[in-house]
Every structure is written in C-alpha cells, then in structure tokens.
Amino acid sequence: MDTFMDGDASVIANESQQTGQEILEGDKSQGLNHSDPLDMFIGIELLLRFKPLFLPLYSLVVVVAGVGNSVLLACILSDKKLHNATNFFISNLAAGDLLMCLSCVPLTVSYAFDSRGWAFGRPLCHLVPLLQCATVFVSVLSLTAIAVDRYIVVAHPVRRRISVCGRGAVTLGVWLLSLALAAPQSLYTQYMDLRPNGIDLVVCEEFWPHSGNLRLLYSCFTLIASYMIPLLSVSVSYCAITVSLKRYSVPGEASNSQQRWSRRKKKTFSLLVASVLAFALCWLPLQVLNLLLDLDPDFHIIGKRYINVLQVCCHLVAMSSACYNPFIYASLHSKVRMHLKGYLFPWSSRPSVMVERVTSRS
Numbered sequence: 001m002d003t004f005m006d007g008d009a010s011v012i013a014n015e016s017q018q019t020g021q022e023i024l025e026g027d028k029s030q031g032l033n034h035s036d037p038l039d040m041f042i043g044i045e046l047l048l049r050f051k052p053l054f055l056p057l058y059s060l061v062v063v064v065a066g067v068g069n070s071v072l073l074a075c076i077l078s079d080k081k082l083h084n085a086t087n088f089f090i091s092n093l094a095a096g097d098l099l100m101c102l103s104c105v106p107l108t109v110s111y112a113f114d115s116r117g118w119a120f121g122r123p124l125c126h127l128v129p130l131l132q133c134a135t136v137f138v139s140v141l142s143l144t145a146i147a148v149d150r151y152i153v154v155a156h157p158v159r160r161r162i163s164v165c166g167r168g169a170v171t172l173g174v175w176l177l178s179l180a181l182a183a184p185q186s187l188y189t190q191y192m193d194l195r196p197n198g199i200d201l202v203v204c205e206e207f208w209p210h211s212g213n214l215r216l217l218y219s220c221f222t223l224i225a226s227y228m229i230p231l232l233s234v235s236v237s238y239c240a241i242t243v244s245l246k247r248y249s250v251p252g253e254a255s256n257s258q259q260r261w262s263r264r265k266k267k268t269f270s271l272l273v274a275s276v277l278a279f280a281l282c283w284l285p286l287q288v289l290n291l292l293l294d295l296d297p298d299f300h301i302i303g304k305r306y307i308n309v310l311q312v313c314c315h316l317v318a319m320s321s322a323c324y325n326p327f328i329y330a331s332l333h334s335k336v337r338m339h340l341k342g343y344l345f346p347w348s349s350r351p352s353v354m355v356e357r358v359t360s361r362s
Contacts, residue, residue, distance in 0.1 A: 043308035044115075051113050054312055058109045061319050065101040068326030069094040086153075088167045089145045090329060092174065093275070096138035097322035104132040105319055111204065112312060118191070118204035125191040125204040133182035133222075134175070139279055139321075140229050141174040146272050147233040154241045154269075181225075184218055216294040223287045230276045238269070274328045282321035286314035 076082045076091045107128050111118050118125055152159060162170070185206065192203040208215035289310060292301055302310065 043305050046305055047308040047312060048113065048115075050309060050312075054316065055109070055113070057316055058105065058319070061316065061323060062101050062105055065097055065319075065322035068323060069098040069101070072326040072329060073098070085149045085162050085167055086146055088171070089142050089149065090325070092171050093139055093142040093146075093325060096135040096142070097325065100132055100135040101319070101322050104128050104135070108132070116200055117202040119202065122191040126186045126189055129189050129206075130179065130182050130186035133185050134178040136222075136226060136283070137178035137181045138174055140226055141178060143230040143272065143276050143279065144233040145170055145174065146275075147230075147237040150269050150272060151237040151240050184214075188215075219287075219291050219294045223291055226283055226287060227280055231280060234273055234276050237272075241269075271328055275325055278324040278328065279321050282324075283318045286311075286318040289314050 072094045073091055076087050076094075107120055107124065111120075120128075149162070153161075188206050188208050190203070190205060190207045192205070194201045194203065206215070208218075289302075293307070296302070299307065
C-alpha cells in the first residue's frame with residue numbers, strides 16, 4: 001500500500017516505478033548513465049529546506065502520542081473499575097498508536113531526511129511498513145469493536161458482557177487480520193542498495209507489478225476500508241441504539257427509554273464518535289494524495305517538485321492521529337482525569353484520593 005511514508009515521504013519520494021524496477025533487475029547501465037542520480041528525485045531539494053520545520057513537529061507528535069497513550073494505558077490497567085470491554089478495546093487502540101509512534105515514525109522520518117536513504121537494513125525495510133499499515137487497520141477494527149460493544153450495552157443491557165477470554169480473542173483476531181491486510185505492502189517493498197553501483201543511496205520502496213493495477217486496487221481498498229468500516233459501524237450502532245430505545249418504550253412512559261440512554265453512555269458514545277472523526281480527518285489527506293499518485297503516475301496533477309513536501313505534510317497530519325485519543329478519553333472520563341492529575345501532579349492529588357477511598361469504603 002502506497003500509504004505511509006516508507007516510499008512516499010522519503011528522499012526517494014514517489015518517483016517512476018519503472019526506473020526503480022530497472023535498477024532492481026540489474027539494468028546498471030541505465031541506473032549509472034544519469035548525469036546526476038538525484039535528477040530522478042527533483043523534489044528532495046525543496047523537502048530538505050523544510051527539514052528544520054518538520055523535525056520538531058515530528059518530535060512533538062512522538063512525544064505527545066508516546067506520553068499520552070502510555071498514561072492512558074496506565075490509567076486503564078491500574079484501576080479495576082475501568083476494566084470493561086469498551087476500555088479494553090480503547091487500550092488496544094492506544095497500544096497500536098504507541099507502537100506506531102515509537103517504532104515506525106522515528107525510522108521513517110530519518111529515511112525522509114537522510115540523503116543516503118534507508119539506513120536500517122533489509123529486515124526493518126519490510127517490517128516498518130508492515131507495522132505502520134497494520135496499526136492503521138488495528139485502529140479501524142478497534143473502533144468497530146467499540147461501536148459493537150456500545151450497541152450491546154445500550155440495546156441489550158441485561159445480556160452478559162463479553163468475557164476476558166472473549167476480549168482477548170477479539171483483540172488477537174484484530175491484530176492477525178490487520179497484519180494480513182497489511183502484508184501486501186510489505187511484500188511489494190524492495191530493498192535496493194545502490195552503493196555497489198557507485199551511488200551512495202539505499203532505497204526502501206514499493207514496486208508493484210505494472211500489469212493488473214494491483215497498487216491502485218489496493219489503495220482504493222485501503223481508502224474505503226479506513227473510512228467506510230469505522231464510519232458505518234458508528235452510524236449503524238447509533239441508529240440501532242435509537243431504534244432499540246424506541247422499541248422498548250411504553251406509551252406514556254417515553255422517559256424510561258431515555259433514562260436508559262444515560263448521560264454516562266452518551267459520553268462513551270461521544271468518545272467513540274470523536275475518535276472516529278479524528279482518525280478519519282487525520283488520514284484523509286494522505287489517503288487521497290496516495291490515490292491521486294496512483295491515478296496520475298506521470299505527475300500531471302501534482303508536480304514532482306512539490307510531491308515530497310506534500311507527502312511529508314500529509315503524513316505528519318496522519319501521524320498526529322495517535323495524539324488525540326488520550327485527550328478525547330480524558331475529557332469525557334472523570335476517572336481518567338483523576339488518574340492523569342495524579343500522575344502529573346502527585347503532590348496535589350493525595351487528599352482527593354484519600355477522600356475517594358473513604359467514600360467508596362463507606
């Protein structure tokens with residue numbers, strides 16, 4: 001999938017696949033007859049001018065997402081009152097964001113601004129795009145699981161909640177399915193060391209077969225799956241909840257059904273809607289840009305000079321999606337705010353903690 005920066009927001013940019021394939025197949029004469037090897041990548045010079053701007057922004061994203069998702073995981077794991085199915089899937093979402101920010105972003109950003117190309121070897125060249133793409137599908141499927149769980153809680157309040165083993169099975173299935181959906185991008189990623197040919201450059205790029213438009217089909221599938229699945233799941237869940245509340249309401253006692261849709265449940269569903277919207281809006285620019293590149297391989301719509309900068313900008317916005325869920329969750333959950341205050345200001349939280357413990361015991 002031509003989606004997340006290993007080939008797109010890199011010093012190699014998104015240049016002609018044919019040229020890269022010729023180098024890969026050993027057509028050294030064509031690869032070495034260029035007067036300047038970087039003529040193939042005319043957008044890199046403009047990209048490097050913005051390096052002092054992009055590096056601090058990426059660093060901010062990594063720090064905020066790393067700290068925020070770590071604190072969110074710690075809050076959910078440390079408080080037994082937060083050990084329910086919804087929070088379990090939210091923690092899975094946070095774990096995926098944390099993995100992406102700590103393992104994928106630093107390596108791919110280094111690749112984007114290092115004139116020597118990929119510096120982390122062949123195994124990571126295949127592993128990083130796999131993990132990065134898989135974490136996106138983990139987010140999509142986790143949000144879908146949260147939507148289904150919200151529907152069950154509201155529409156069937158007396159039904160037994162999913163067990164711990166069931167949650168674990170769903171989480172394992174989410175990760176296995178995400179890795180399977182992300183596998184094509186890793187399979188078609190090629191590691192090319194051009195240093196033996198006299199070019200101080202190591203390429204880690206996607207090279208899909210020219211026949212069959214597989215790359216375009218996969219990009220379309222990813223674009224649809226990344227938006228249709230979570231947005232439809234939230235919409236269907238909300239409509240099903242509304243229909244269920246009306247179905248069980250008694251004439252003259254409509255307030256009873258509204259009471260079931262309590263303020264707490266509304267907050268939880270608002271959390272889901274906010275998370276889905278944040279995810280969709282952050283990833284939309286990069287998904288659309290990649291689709292345009294697949295539809296316009298000759299760069300008629302977007303010039304080669306600007307493609308690298310646009311890819312890095314869109315990728316930065318996409319990576320920022322990992323920053324928002326901790327803030328969304330904390331803004332709608334009082335217990336998380338309390339834990340967060342305890343982590344950040346431990347000297348001021350002890351009295352309130354003692355009061356809560358005494359209240360809970362009494």
